[in-house]
Amino acid sequence: MSVIVALIKVLVDGYPVQDKADPLIAVADVAMDAFSKSSESGVWLVDFVPILKYIPPWFPFVSFRRLAIKWKKMVDDLNNKPHDWVMEQIAKGIAQPSLTKTLVNMYSKSGTLSFEDDIKLSTGALYAGGSDTTVSSIYSFFLAMVLHPEAQSRAQKELDALLRNERFTSFRDRQAGNLPYLDALTKEVLRWAPVVPTDIPHVTRKEDEYRGWRIPAESLVIPNIWGISRDDKLYKDPHTFRPERFLTKAQGGDCETEDDIPLDPFFFCFGYGRRVCPGRNLAELSTWIAAAMTLSVFDIRPYNDEIPKVEYSRGVITHPEPFKCSLTVRGLKAEALIRSIEVDAIVYMGDIAEDGTGHLGS
Ligand code: HEM
Structure with missing residues (x-):
């Protein structure tokens, strides 16, 4: 988790995350929790009866207005605090390359910054959208590996044949x-x-038609990503974890030809239209590299032979419920490989961690 969060913070703000107790990460964690709960589809009556938003916060038995005020403050902190930090670094002339710095440079003229709120909101959204989601995919990867040792060992054979543990x-x-x-x-x-099983709800701006159904303007549309993933017309035995469904017979998979390979989940798991996830390539690559690096050097097994249950948290962003697994280093060559990146990581982080002003990527 720390790696994904640190990666996003460096890309977006040039901010070197110190450790798990980092104050900006703490701000983001509470905001993310608020975001996930507040954007859950079908939970908040006010989403369906908008007039309820005028109920005063002191009104008895109605908690959503008070929660909204509390959560707004958290989300404001998520947008403002990292931005203020970058602005300080720019003023001191020591800001690292980052998206915020690029946008601030682009929109500053004669000492005045335009679109500052837009910059804050879009960079805050990248953190909000990116930190918890990729982490969830990586947890699910670990869960799948514990439950499906056959898939794990096939992936390891493929990696070993190519890399020879070198x-x-x-x-x-x-x-x-x-x-x-x-x-x-x-x-x-x-x-x-x-x-994100039910995506982020969308609203139609104008009347539309889908397969003969009229969808009036201003309708709330909740795309059922979970439903697509479990559609047995698209995926045979959809509840089964089976990577082979995406390979041809020639590759040792299920499909006769490439044309028979079912829909790539990349095209529905990240949402739709102009609000489609802008971090989808980063997310997919992060999941891939996390899986590849872990399987190269570790065996992932059940902890004490306890097979975890497949249970997920509620909220717009779901995670597997906490489960235990055991990681064992796959031999001496694997250990040497881990130690080699440990040294690289210390050198790399050491450069930026000392006083936050070091040189990234040296
Ligand atoms: C496995 C990881 C991820 C999944 C499954 C995921 C999924 C999604 C989904 C379903 C949406 C809603 C799209 C829609 O409205 O139809 C979304 C939006 C968004 N995602 Fe991701 N995402 C992931 C990772 C990331 C990453 C790594 C970033 C950025 C670094 C990111 C940034 C965003 C942002 C900013 C939005 C809001 C876009 C907008 O409303 O215009 N996401 N994501």
Whole structure:
């Protein structure tokens, strides 16, 4: 989790996350919890009866207005505090390259910054949208590996044949098409455990028609991502975790030809239209590399032979309920590989962690 959060913070704000107790991460965690609860579909009556928003917060037996005020403050902190930090760094002349810095430079003229609220909201949204979601996919990957040792060992065989425990994989291996089973496994994680099962609700701006149904303007539309992932017309035995469904027979999978490969979950798990997830490529790549690096060096097994249940939390963003698993290093070569990146990571983080002003990526 820390790696994903740190990655987003560096890309968006050039902010070096210190540790789990980092104050900006704490701000973001509470805001994310509020965001997930407040945007859950079908839970808030006010979404269906908008006039209720005029009920005063002191009105007895109505908690949503008081909650909304509390949660708004949390979301404001998420947008303002990291932005203020970057502005301070810019003023001191020590800001690292980041999206916020780029936008501030783009929209500053003669000492005046335009669109500051838009910059705050869009960079805050990237953190809000990105931190919890990819983490959920990676947890689901671990859960799937505990439950499906056969898929795990097939992915490990593919990695071992290519890498011979001499190096970690990189995206170049992926581009070269050298790890088809791992690609299929990543697709199956996204499909088997949709992170945002009912998407973020959309509203139609004008009247529309879909398969003969009239959809009036201003209708709330809740895309059923979970339903698509479990559609047995698209996916045979949809509840089963089976990466082979995305491979041809020639690749050791289920499909006669490439044309028979079912819909890639990339095209529905990240939402639709102009609000489609802007972080989808980063998310998919992060899930892929997390799976590849973990399986190269660790065996993921049940903890004390306890098989975890497949249970997910509620909220617009779902996670597997906490479960235990056991990670065992896959031998001496794997241990040496882990130690080699441990050294790289210390050098890398050391550069930025000392006083927050070091040189990223050196
Ligand atoms: C497995 C990981 C992820 C999943 C499953 C996911 C899924 C989604 C979904 C379903 C939406 C709603 C799209 C819609 O309205 O139809 C969304 C929106 C969004 N996502 Fe992601 N996402 C993931 C990772 C990320 C990452 C890594 C980032 C950024 C670094 C990100 C940033 C955003 C933002 C900013 C929005 C709001 C876009 C808008 O409303 O215009 N997401 N995501």
